[in-house]
Amino acid sequence: MAKTILAVDDSGSLRQMVAFSLKAAGYDVVSAVDGQDGLNKAKEKTVDLVLTDQNMPIMDGLTLIKNLRDLGSYQKVPILMLTTESSDEMKAKGKAAGANGWLVKPFDPKRLIEVVQKVIG
Amino acid sequence: MTAVAEHGKQHLLEVEADLMQTTFLLSGAIEKLGASFMAIHETVTAQQQRIDSLISAIELPQDEVQSITEYREKIGEEVNAAITGLQFQDMTSQLIARTIKRMNGLSELLAALATHGDGMETEHEHEDIARLLAEMNASLSTRNDELKGGLRKSVAQHDMDSGEIELF
Numbered sequence: 269m270a271k272t273i274l275a276v277d278d279s280g281s282l283r284q285m286v287a288f289s290l291k292a293a294g295y296d297v298v299s300a301v302d303g304q305d306g307l308n309k310a311k312e313k314t315v316d317l318v319l320t321d322q323n324m325p326i327m328d329g330l331t332l333i334k335n336l337r338d339l340g341s342y343q344k345v346p347i348l349m350l351t352t353e354s355s356d357e358m359k360a361k362g363k364a365a366g367a368n369g370w371l372v373k374p375f376d377p378k379r380l381i382e383v384v385q386k387v388i389g
Numbered sequence: 390m391t392a393v394a395e396h397g398k399q400h401l402l403e404v405e406a407d408l409m410q411t412t413f414l415l416s417g418a419i420e421k422l423g424a425s426f427m428a429i430h431e432t433v434t435a436q437q438q439r440i441d442s443l444i445s446a447i448e449l450p451q452d453e454v455q456s457i458t459e460y461r462e463k464i465g466e467e468v469n470a471a472i473t474g475l476q477f478q479d480m481t482s483q484l485i486a487r488t489i490k491r492m493n494g495l496s497e498l499l500a501a502l503a504t505h506g507d508g509m510e511t512e513h514e515h516e517d518i519a520r521l522l523a524e525m526n527a528s529l530s531t532r533n534d535e536l537k538g539g540l541r542k543s544v545a546q547h548d549m550d551s552g553e554i555e556l557f
Contacts, residue, residue, distance in 0.1 A: 355545070368556065373476055387556070
């Protein structure tokens with residue numbers, strides 16, 4: 269059974285490219301348009317991996333991670349940030365919030381899949 | 390001074406309108422590019438499946454099979470490169486949004502300049518002019534501080550090379 273990845277990004281083109289890349293590698297993808305939408309979808313179904321942007325309207329990525337980590341079912345689910353942010357300060361905040369990794373945009377599909385496979389198989 | 394500020398504000402309005410138009414154009418462009426990319430990929434995938442069927446049905450010389458395999462690998466590499474390139478709009482839209490925020494801030498600064506400049510006549514004493522300039526400076530500093538939070542730069546990329554990856 270294919271593993272499910274929740275991909276959260278407010279950019280339609282990014283959601284399209286992330287979903288395309290992950291589906292091509294055999295994963296099921298649930299997309300969300302911001303942190304709140306991501307949180308709602310995460311509550312509906314526990315996924316195997318969360319891939320989230322940082323800067324989004326309504327709820328940003330760091331807040332989403334904190335909210336997810338507060339849920340019992342998401343305490344051990346891997347969460348990766350996929351964002352334009354590349355500063356050490358933001359990475360440290362991500363790590364403190366509970367992120368398991370940091371990917372700086374733009375992503376290369378091959379490298380993205382390698383990381384995803386390393387994290388969830 | 391009021392006239393100068395008004396003139397500056399007019400320029401900023403024009404720049405903002407151009408940036409908004411650029412945003413719409415980029416948004417439309419990425420939508421069309423994304424749709425075309427998906428359509429091309431579906432067609433190429435179908436074509437490759439058809440080639441696979443033909444290869445299994447008829448015996449092709451080994452060099453032909455090798456050639457088809459190389460084409461397939463090349464297509465795969467180009468698809469990956471296209472996916473990386475198609476992410477430009479996510480970054481450009483963030484940069485434009487930040488620029489518009491900064492312009493709006495500048496516009497408000499000019500409004501403050503006009504307000505304070507209204508009271509500054511050439512016949513005033515030096516002390517009056519100094520007081521008005523100090524008030525203006527205080528007003529601009531306050532506004533600048535308010536703006537700083539919303540102006541943090543979130544896009545440092547200068548090219549479309551794929552970004553770094555770090556696992557914690």
